[in-house]
Amino acid sequence: MKITDIIKNEIVYFDGGMGTLLQERGLKAGELPETWNILHPEVITEIHRSYYEAGANIIKTNTFGANCLKFDNLDEIITSAIKIANKAKEGFTNAYIALDIGPIGKMLKPLGDLDFERAVEIFAETIKIGSALDVDLILIETMNDSYETKAAVLAAKENSSLPIFVTTVYDENAKLMTGADPKCMIALLEGLGVDAMGLNCSLGPEQMKHIVPMLVEAASIPVIVNPNAGLPRSENGRTVYDVDADKFSDIMVEIAESGAHILGGCCGTTPEFIHKTIEKTKDLKPKPIEFKDTTLVSSYTHAVEIGSSPILIGERINPTGKSKFKEALRQNNMDYILNEGIAQQEKGVQILDVNVGLPEIDEVEMIRNAVFELQSVVDLPLQIDTVDIAAMEQAMRLYNGKPLVNSVNGKIKNMKDVFPLIKKYGGTLIALTIDEDGIPDTAEGRFRIAEKIIQTAKEYGIDKRDIIVDPLAMTISSDTNSANITLETVKRLHEKGIKTSLGVSNISFGLPNREFVTSTFFAMALQNGLNCAIMNPYSQEMMKVYYCYNALTNRDDNCARYIDFCSTVVTQTVSAASNVSGKIDTSDDEPLKKAIIKGLKEQAAAITAEMLKTVSPLDLIDTQIIPALDIVGKGFEKKTVFLPQLLMSAEASKASFDVVKASMISNNESVKGRIILATVKGDIHDIGKNIVKVLLENYGYEVIDLGKDVAPELVCETAVEQDIDLVGLSALMTTTVPSMEATIKLLRQKRPRCRVVVGGAVLTQEYADMIGADFYARDAMETVRYAEEFFA
Amino acid sequence: MIYLYSLCSDKVAISEKEVYRYLGYGKIYPNDEVTALINECVKEFNKFSAYKACYTEVDIDVDDKRELVDFGFMKVNSHSLTLNLRGCVSSYVFAATTGAMAERHIIKQNRLSALRGIVTDAVGSASIEHFCNILNKKLADTSASNGKFLRPRFSCGYGDFSLEYQPQILSFLDSSRKIGLSITDNLMMTPVKSVTAVIGISGTPVNCRSGCVECEKTDCQYRV
Secondary structure (H helix, E strand, O other): OHHHHHHHHOEEEOOOOOHHHHHHHHOOOOOOOHHHHOOOOOHHHHHHHHHHHHOOOOEEOOOOOOOOOOOOOHHHHHHHHHHHHHHHHHHHHHOOEEEEEEOOOOOOOOOOOOOOOHHHHHHHHHHHHHHOOOOOEEEEEEEEHHHHHHHHHHHHHHHHOOOOOEEEEEOOOOOOOOOHHHHHHHHHHHHHOOOEEEEEEOOOOOHHHHHHHHHHHHHHOOOOEOOOOOOOEEEEOEEOOOOHHHHHHHHHHHHHOOOOEEEEOOOOHHHHHHHHHHHHHOOOOOOOOOOOOOOOEEOOOOEEEEEOOEEEEEOOOOOOOOHHHHHHHHHHOHHHHHHHHHHHHHHOOOEEOOOOOOOOHHHHHHHHHHHHHHHHOOOOOEEEEOOHHHHHHHHHHHHHOOOOOEEEEOOOOHHHHHHHHHHHHHHHEHHHHHHOOOOOOOHHHHHHHHHHHHHHHHHOOOOHHHHHEEEOOOOOOOOHHHHHHHHHHHHHHOOOOOEEEEEEEHHHOOOHHHHHHHHHHHHHHHHOOOOOOEOOOOOOOHHHHHHHHHHOOOOHHHHHHHHHHHHHHHHHHHHHHHHOOOOOOOOOOOOOHHHHHOOOHHHHHHHHHHHHOOOOOHHHHHHHHHHHHHHHHHHHHHHOHHHHHHHHHHHHHHHHHOOOOOOOOOOOOOEEEEEEEEEEEOOOOOHHHHHHHHHHHHHHEEEEOOOOOOOHHHHHHHHHHOOOEEEEEEOOOOOHHHHHHHHHHHHHHHHOOEEEEEEEEOOHHHHHHHHHEEEEEEOOHHHHHHHHHHHH | OOEEEEEEEEHHHOHHHHHHOOOOOOOOOOOOOHHHHHHHHHHHHOOOOEEEEEEEEOOOEEOOOOEEEOOOOEEEHHHHHHHOOOOOOEEEEEEEEEEHHHHHHHHHHHHOOHHHHHHHHHHHHHHHHHHHHHHHHHHHHHHHOOOOOOOOOEEEOOOHHHHHHHHHHHHOOOHHHHHHEEEOOOOOOOOOOEEEEEEEOOOOOOOOOOHHHHHOOOOOOOOO
């Protein structure tokens, strides 16, 4: 019988710890256990056999750390491990072998320097070797990062057809080290189509007990529980784990009763632990595994369930009709996108729509960047919004979680393109009720397309729970019956248990005071059962409807969220009034200068707006902003002003500049010069570079920020393409100074006229001279001064 | 055997003075706006930090003449480390971190505002140092009860104790698995707010100079 069938109906047992047993047999601390596959195969065989003898069904090959970063002889290590396991299995029935895959031991970007695709390659190498030999399943275990887990599962799916089991490491608060909770992992792993999932390592069974129900109650696949024998501690110079086999097996009974189907052990557990667990649980009838009809999408920290309460999807990361955003995209300016993401999160959306399609840009590259950057700073699930299938695939692949994907439609070709991506990467789809014949003008017609899409998805193995139908809101300005048709479709879909979403803003296109119409339509759609709305969270009318609807439909305990919302509305009114009544003290001679020197951002902006009524923009810059910056800058150089104050003033002056810019009729702001900034290859710490950027921008320079860990080639290409004559490079570690040198050398070849200024914690004048830099800047102000001289 | 030690953020009271120092203030107090910002950043940081350490005790052999310290799992050639460990027969080896969520928080702050970025970064530095002090104290108490004394902790990068030893320490402690601490190809620890160190154990107390006084980098901006 196949292992995937057995685990659905019976309790199945994994083996326990390997490392602890090897240490007892002489493995030294720091020695790699996998080397024993070659040095002492008989010891590994004996341990595997002892687990089979104890009653375990599945043993894990001794390949936990077997990857190409640690072993030059990877093939030999894995091949011998699997040979050993098969030898140990001889004579046992119901005995299976899991190819054991542990974490790589390096952190993925943005936390570390390991690229996601490189991680996939590393896992793939191990999996290719192992799955070609005689094993029954792949166990990806002890994962403490959701992103690395995804890389491993993708590598397994792309290089083998074996069943995939996954266990991750939770802490006592039921979170992975990088933040994911159980539901989030369920969304990710069920989306990827793994066969069983659960938890192992770090905790003992007692501390795992409360996490097991969280998994069982939300998962539709069997749950694995492989605890440690508690925590190690020293007792009279001996190391002992604080849970013995009796206690361990007692708690494992409770864990089995709460619904876990696959039981075993991790660090500190021995064949005795497994044997006693089996003795006490073998007659238990496992809880049946129920399919959960819940629609989940997830980020790297949490899952959002679509169904019970309305979900807001922020629509603002979309260039349609936004000239500033288009400009930002053309310039690859990610700050704009990040700020939109953060601002919408603060307004209360639960999901962010990401659309970066413009005809003149490479959408594949742009959406990869946008997804990577957004998921570095925003913990909301993303909705990948594109019609470009290649861009859709790349974004889904790189995404750290289970995305919402916008969209598929009823056209055969489109479904053929999109469904395989959902099957491979996991995701919940927005399905538009349009097909080869266009958009039906009846609810019946749209409903039929929805059914067709759901039926076709099923043929690809995608369940209805992962399809959210968008019956298309179209403006009432061209067809006054269009809202009726859409609402009727929402209602019918809702009655059939099909989830729905609408891009609500379209309904008012072409009309005056669009918010009035859109928000009323939103309320009507919610009343008809709408589950999600792609909407503008900056619209108070829309947010009003959202909070009122929740309060009125018993979805807001004590109306608490509504009351919270109202408090922000009140504040806004009051603060607007205070501006009007002129509470800002402008009687002072130089109020703006003072606000900037003190670093008061809001005040600086407000005073600027007030002063612009009487002073010309250029005068304001010359008499207030620049002199204030100079005072602070000089103070910093004399060490009477420190870095935080310098940056506070910089932020205040930026706030002031923004108001000035907005007031200028033509946007012909004078740029003093254009400068590339980058933290060099291998260096992932870019605080210093960011400080320099803020100050340079303050002084009127345009900064092309290439970010951190930047290859020399990219610096040179950008300098050549954008005709740049000054480059600033930063490095934090002595170990990355060689990258700096390589970048300078390449620049000398490709762009000889370009000057290079270097800085960073470890840099000194001597280093700078040694690597051939043109200027060494001790701090951010020195870079500004150099730029001023350079562009003078 | 590698032992684990962890504390939640409310058990690690971050010293504001230390934060000032990391921000380059030396002995000067920042103004009210800055102190308010620091307080806010500390509060925010505490929502994300989860302190973890792994440590063990190893026998060591200190060869004064060759300036070589043998830890069993690595042999370190270093004048300053030999000086620090002279007379010790064993040593603690530890790795500690503020955790991946704190790291992500720093990255986020830094991405959004250079100002909040530097302040949060300084908070992170102060916090991990403080956590190490707490762990250090715990180890000192354990040793004291056995009649042993600890030397000041010594990290790769101090004096001529090369950063090149960092991967060996982390690998020996299995820190990636135990506490989620790994290292990049360029020897940068991730999470960045992490510390590894050795702490010599000896039978006699030695008045060892430590901290800034001992450091040879006299032009350091953080020197107190």
